[in-house]
Amino acid sequence: MSQLSSKPVLLVTGARGMVGRNILAHDAVKEWQVHAPTSSELNLCDRGAIDRWLDDHRPDAIVHCAGVVGGIHANMAEPVRFLADNTTMGVNLVSAALQAGIGTLINLGSSCIYPRDLGHGLSEDRILSGPLEPTNEGYALAKITTMRLCEYAMRENPDLNYKTLIPCNLYGLWDKFDPRHSHLVPAIIHKVHSARQAGLSEVEIWGDGTARREFMYAGDLADAVMRAVADPESLPATLNIGLGQDHSINDYYAIIAKVIGWDGRFTHDLTRPVGMKQKLLDVSAQKAWGWSAPTALEDGLRATYEFYLQEQSS
Ligand SMILES: NC(=O)C1=CN([C@@H]2O[C@H](COP(=O)(O)OP(=O)(O)OC[C@H]3O[C@@H](n4cnc5c(N)ncnc54)[C@H](OP(=O)(O)O)[C@@H]3O)[C@@H](O)[C@H]2O)C=CC1
Numbered sequence: 001m002s003q004l005s006s007k008p009v010l011l012v013t014g015a016r017g018m019v020g021r022n023i024l025a026h027d028a029v030k031e032w033q034v035h036a037p038t039s040s041e042l043n044l045c046d047r048g049a050i051d052r053w054l055d056d057h058r059p060d061a062i063v064h065c066a067g068v069v070g071g072i073h074a075n076m077a078e079p080v081r082f083l084a085d086n087t088t089m090g091v092n093l094v095s096a097a098l099q100a101g102i103g104t105l106i107n108l109g110s111s112c113i114y115p116r117d118l119g120h121g122l123s124e125d126r127i128l129s130g131p132l133e134p135t136n137e138g139y140a141l142a143k144i145t146t147m148r149l150c151e152y153a154m155r156e157n158p159d160l161n162y163k164t165l166i167p168c169n170l171y172g173l174w175d176k177f178d179p180r181h182s183h184l185v186p187a188i189i190h191k192v193h194s195a196r197q198a199g200l201s202e203v204e205i206w207g208d209g210t211a212r213r214e215f216m217y218a219g220d221l222a223d224a225v226m227r228a229v230a231d232p233e234s235l236p237a238t239l240n241i242g243l244g245q246d247h248s249i250n251d252y253y254a255i256i257a258k259v260i261g262w263d264g265r266f267t268h269d270l271t272r273p274v275g276m277k278q279k280l281l282d283v284s285a286q287k288a289w290g291w292s293a294p295t296a297l298e299d300g301l302r303a304t305y306e307f308y309l310q311e312q313s314s
Pocket residue numbers: 013014015016017018019020037038039040042043044045064065066067068069070089108109110111167168169170171176183
């Protein structure tokens with residue numbers, strides 16, 4: 001507990017990113033004295049910098065949102081960086097937290113850590129039960145390494161709460177709309193909006209559009225994270241955070257076109273990578289934890305498009 005205030009001290013890494021900014025916008029942060037250093041203020045690839053930061057600020061809890069993150073195109077373009085930087089950040093932070101005696105760390109995994117061929121019913125016990133999806137294998141290996149390090153730390157010291165939340169795909173305010181880095185939803189928003197502005201009647205879909213994805217509103221994940229960090233004892237070591245339902249890529253394009261008000265046609269570029277055909281999380285453990293995501297897809301998409309328009313006009 002910091003001497004300056006009666007509130008517990010919380011470190012949020014990656015706080016300038018989509019999940020981090022949604023966490024900072026969450027009402028529950030007022031219960032904490034929050035520190036949200038940028039990567040230039042605290043480079044998680046520098047273990048010494050983390051040791052010094054933790055010694056100076058003595059946080060009571062850490063939420064780890066930092067990472068090299070991007071869609072299928074970004075993962076395929078930079079496998080070395082996705083593996084090396086994400087592994088280094090995760091191992092540095094968990095090891096430094098251990099050494100500094102930090103009791104609570106909420107780590108963010110990703111549904112891409114599941115075997116590529118399971119499709120649905122992805123329950124936490126299925127991790128490492130089969131080969132990974134090649135298009136994001138490096139990123140998945142980094143996520144699995146950090147998750148396992150948290151579990152091993154708790155095995156050695158049962159008083160620790162180093163817990164991993166495994167979110168499905170995410171979209172929302174402060175997402176990345178640059179096609180070089182974006183995931184599906186921000187990519188569709190950018191492409192369909194640009195087509196409407198340019199008076200184009202066609203938008204191209206990568207692949208045949210039959211792959212399926214489970215996209216959760218990032219503001220809802222932030223709610224799950226803030227509940228987790230306030231009561232880490234209530235969590236299992238690893239917990240899926242998902243919706244329990246998914247849509248096809250074609251559906252996402254059609255729904256977003258309706259939200260934007262564009263009624264053109266779609267074409268399919270079959271030369272583009274499609275990644276996992278499906279990765280629908282099993283949310284039984286999440287239900288037992290007593291949480292579910294409240295935001296309906298169309299409402300979340302509308303809020304995200306409004307944010308995109310504001311960003312475009314600023
Ligand atoms: N987006 C998604 O669909 C999903 C994301 N996740 C996970 O959620 C977490 C957050 O993702 P998201 O918000 O989308 O990611 P973003 O790319 O939006 O944000 C990641 C942040 O990480 C920070 N960062 C990168 N490198 C370093 C470094 N060396 N040292 C310190 N900070 C660094 C960046 O900070 P700065 O801006 O200061 O450089 C950046 O803001 C990640 O762990 C991701 O794997 C899980 C499932 C789905």
